Amino acid sequence: MEWIQQLVNGISLGSIYALIALGYTMVYGIIKLLNFAHGEVFMIGAFTGFYGITFLNLSFIPALILAMVVCSILGMLIERVAYRRLRRSTRIAALITAIGVSLFIQYVMIYFRGATPEAYPDIVPRQNIEFLGIKFNSQALFILLITIILMILLQYIVHRTKMGKAMRAVSLDMDAARLMGINVDNTISATFAIGSALAGAAGVIFGMYYTSIDPLMGLLPGIKAFVAAVLGGIGIIPGAMVGGFILGIVETGVSALGYSNWRDAAAFIILILILIFRPSGIFGKNTREKV
Amino acid sequence: MKTSGLKPLLQVNQLGIQFGGLKAVSEFNLQINKGELIGLIGPNGAGKTTVFNMLTGVYEPTEGDILFEGKKIHGLPPYKITRRGISRTFQNIRLFAELSVLDNVRIGYHTIAKNSLLSSIFRLPAHFSNEKEMRDKAIEFLKIFNLEHLKDETAKNLPYGMQRRLEIARALAAGPKLLLLDEPAAGMNPKETAELMDLIAFIREEFDLTILLIEHDMKLVMGICERISVLDHGLLIAEGSPEEIRNHPKVIEAYLGEEVGENHA
Amino acid sequence: MKTMKISRFWIFFITVLIVYGIGEFLIATGRIDSFYENLMITIAINIILAVSLHLVIGITGQLSIGHAGFFAIGAYFAAIFTMNMGLPFPVALILAGIVSAIAGFIVGMPSLRLRGDYLAIATLGFAEIIRIIFLNWEYVGGASGMTVTKMTTWQYSFIFLLITIIVIANFTNSRHGRACISIREDEIAADSMGINTTYYKVLAFVIGSLFAGIAGGLYSHNFYFLQPVNFGVLKSFDILIYVVLGGLGSMSGAIISATLLTLVSTYFQNFPEIRMVLYSLVLIIIMLYRPQGLMGSKEITDLFRRKKSVKGGPHYENIGT
Structure with a gap:
């Protein structure tokens, strides 16, 4: 029954990727920008949660909410200061700006607190729960629970609220949406806020689960979350969730088979296979250029 | 016929x-x-x-x-x-927008020139003779299309009618049998359309085209x-x-x- | 026409002689110490990297952001050739370039079918895979790295820099280079002009990888120690930034920005945090206020000529809208 435990571990890791991937995919869906700074928002979320728990003595849920609020503000700020001016600019200028923002956040963080890792306090009890003869890690189940709640919340926002409708409209056709009276700037801000809040939540969850955080922690999970987004079909919200879970399970599987040094390569091999054989992702539709 | x-x-x-x-x-x-x-x-x-x-x-x-x-x-x-031997123009003009008028036509000549990659990298005589030939031929073409005085102009800066003419010139440079x-x-005024009709008739004769x-x-x-x-x-x-x-x-x-x-x- | 071509050649030739002469004089007479010689070597390496990526992004319009992968392959294979097989350094450099070019072919064949952001992320993925392979390859020391004898000199760096610039400039200003530029401008139109777009995209990628590999060989023999950690995503971004800040489509722009950024980062190397904060700020500000980069798409020689030769930079489709 070892493999079921591994599967649960994989799903917990996958939840983290999925939460980050959601922000990536939402931002890409709406302004076609590869937001490299998204991984840094995740890192800030982890640190906000950490400071909330150690200095403000918050329990887990308030710390999670604090991180989400701080990150959504940060996300909107990044969009307002750096990306909004680039909306009519070239893709590569936007990409370089995103890389710039990402480096900026990393090194401002290092400048103020150094590069040393921080040990995350054990705030959610880590115990094994036995069920039908299988041992489950309580934290893994807790992570899964929180992720599912957040995803249901997101689905509700996107499909049941006016803001969600505006987001979908803007991502389909920005100019038409503007002509229909939708405030495009606010809608994009909201997209960044929601996406960043999810990344912030992922940061706190990551800290709790892996217990060590540092200012450069966002780079790799950020890129891998993008892989998850591409895997599911970029711009498609359920795609990001499924992509995240698949990636988490595959990575855990590769480690469990004893190839943990190759774990990071697995994500990129998946990426390349999907790009070559089905570039629009699992849920995406193939589009062809009009001639 | x-x-x-x-x-x-x-x-x-x-x-x-x-x-x-x-x-x-x-x-x-x-x-x-x-x-x-x-x-x-x-x-x-x-x-x-x-x-x-x-x-x-x-x-x-x-x-x-x-x-x-x-x-x-x-x-x-x-x-x-x-x-x-089939070349074409596009409904929504697809010129190499940032390139000069001359370069647009020269690229059409790409397949006719035969000099190898190495001759270009090492600047062997074949490179120079091919380059000169391509340039001369391209200028000849631009003369036919009455675009020669604009050869250094960026393609995207040409007026619409001229862009259409340039696109035809570029297609012809590839040496088609069927155009x-x-x-x-599209988008031309009646005077330009009349000129275009003359031009099509002319190139058909001149280049033995279908x-x-x-x-x-x-x-x-x-x-x-x-x-x-x-x-x-x-x-x-x-x-x-x-x-x-x-x-x-x-x-x-x-x-x-x-x-x-x-x-x- | 003919006279202009010749005079351009002589300007280039004389510039080269002067740069080389100054370098040689300063080193031979002991006026500069090894710190500055190292700096000159590092600048040369970074220019080679920038110019080779410029061919892929600036000329052919293929957004590759994993150039450090080929840099790593060159670095490791050159070291294997000299340290483990005892080949002479220049031979090792060229062979390392060839290995890297082959890797470029293997990576380029599948991924160059992709466009824009998808290509970008695929190349980034390949670069990471390459790094992870070296990380796990015990023959080259894995994560702890391998020791390499210093063999890179200012002369070697300069000669290979010169070869890179000449080859890529000659390539660009030929029908082959124009074929690449036409792909950048409009791939479908290029195809309909009889240009084998796959061939030229892969060719540009392979040439770019070749020189990145040579740069890697120079790099690994300039220090005593070689580790996978030096070839991560950040190195790829560095190279990308040289090309974009210099101005997409401008080779002289790539050369100037690689030089300036290497100088700046060397002078700030004792304050790494401040350096990176400033670096990223400058990057953001330039992209917001001068997104076409330092030189736009012009070459430095255009500034001295009355009539500009129209080359134009790539116009990647806009984001948003």
């Missing part, structure tokens, strides 16, 4: 293509003999450009076959079809085409001389509500 006893230059049999479940074009037949000037007309969305895209390899047809000089060309990538023109007069053109401007089509094919909803509904087409009941029906001779911009 030298038609009898000769193999057609282009023979299209039962050509069809599906996008997803949608049949964009089906059972399309066309025969073009060397030296002819043929028009392909039809209402918007009839599938005319799709036919062009299949003939040039941009889309791979799902049914039927295309024979050029008696050889199959369907399934070949566009660059190979161009090398066989496909996709709405060459031309297939899509056009919305009925005056142009009726004025210069020898034969016309009419496409509607992906199906060929009529074929014949301009006179026959003008009075064909199916054509009139297809254009019902759309006055024949209307100029679509």
Whole structure:
């Protein structure tokens, strides 16, 4: 029954990727920008949660909410200061700006607190729960629970609220949406806020689960979350969730088979296979250029 | 016209293509003999450009076959079809926008020049002789198209009508036997259209060309085409001389509500 | 026409002689110490990297952001050739370039079918895979790295820099280079002009990888120690930034920005945090206020000529809208 435990571990890791991937995919869906700074928002979320728990003595849920609020503000700020001016600019200028923002956040963080890792306090009890003869890690189940709640919340926002409708409209056709009276700037801000809040939540969850955080922690999970987004079909919200879970399970599987040094390569091999054989992702539709 | 006893230059049999479940074009037949000037007309969305895209390899047809000089060309990538001798212009002008007028035409010469990669990297004599030849030929072409004085201008800065002319010049530089023109007069005023008609007639003589053109401007089509094919909803509904087409009941029906001779911009 | 071509050649030739002469003089007479010689070598390496990526992004318009992968392959294979096989350094450099070019072919064939952001992320993925392979390859020391004898000199760096610039400039200003530029401008139109777009995209990528590999060989023999950690995503970004800040489509822009950024980062190397904060700020500000980069798409020689030769930079489709 070892493999079921591994599967649960994989799903917990996958939840983290999925939460980050959601922000990536939402931002890409709406302004076609590869937001490299998204991984840094995740890192800030982890640190906000950490400071909330150690200095403000918050329990887990308030710390999670604090991180989400701080990150959504940060996300909107990044969009307002750096990306909004680039909306009519070239893709590569936007990409370089995103890389710039990402480096900026990393090194401002290092400048103020150094590069040393921080040990995350054990705030959610880590115990094994036995069920039908299988041992489950309580934290893994807790992570899964929180992720599912957040995803249901997101689905509700996107499909049941006016803001969600505006987001979908803007991502389909920005100019038409503007002509229909939708405030495009606010809608994009909201997209960044929601996406960043999810990344912030992922940061706190990551800290709790892996217990060590540092200012450069966002780079790799950020890129891998993008892989998850591409895997599911970029711009498609359920795609990001499924992509995240698949990636988490595959990575855990590769480690469990004893190839943990190759774990990071697995994500990129998946990426390349999907790009070559089905570039629009699992849920995406193939589009062809009009001639 | 030298038609009898000769193999057609282009023979299209039962050509069809599906996008997803949608049949964009089906059972399309066309025969073009060397030296002819043929028009392909039809209402918007009839599938005319799709036919062009299949003939040039941009889309791979799902049914039927295309024979050029008696050889199959369907399934070949566009660059190979161009090398066989079919080149084209685009409905929504696709010039190399940031390049000079001269460079646009020189790129058309790419396949004719034969110097190797190494001759260019090591600047061997072959490189210089080829470069000089390409440049001279390109300038010759620009003279024909009355664009020579603009050779250093960036293509995107040219007025619309000139961009259309430049696109034809570029297509000709690739040395086609069959030239496909996709709405060459679109967006032109009547004076420019008249000049374009003269130009098409001239290059046809000068370069011994066979031309297939899509056009919305009925005056142009009726004025210069020898034969016309009419496409509607992906199906060929009529074929014949301009006179026959003008009075064909199916054509009139297809254009019902759309006055024949209307100029679509 | 002819006279202009010749005079351009001589200007280039004389510039080269002067740069080389100054370098040689300063080192031979002991006026500069090894710190500055190292700096000159590092600048040369970074220029080679920038110019080779410029061919892929600026000329052919293919957004590759994993150049450090080929840099790593060159670095490791050159070291294997000299340290483990005892080949002479220049031979090892060229062989390392060839290995890297082959890797470029293997990576380029599947991924160059992709466009824009998808290509970007695929190349980034390949670069990471390459790094992870070296990380796990015990023959080259894995994560702990391998020791390499210092063999790179200012002369070697300069000669290979010169070869890179000449080859890529000659390539660009030929029908082959124009074929690449036409792909950048409009791939479908290029295809319809009889240009084998796959061939030219892969060719540009392979040439770019070749020189990145040579740069890697120079790099690994300039220090005593070689580790996978030096070839991560950040190195790829560094190279990308040289090209974009210099101005897409401008080779002189790439050269100037690689030089300036290497100088700046060397002078700030004792304050790494401040350096990176400033670096990223400058990057953001330049992209916001001068997104076409330092030189736009012009070459430095254009500034001295009355009539500009129109080359134009790539116009990647806009984001948003």
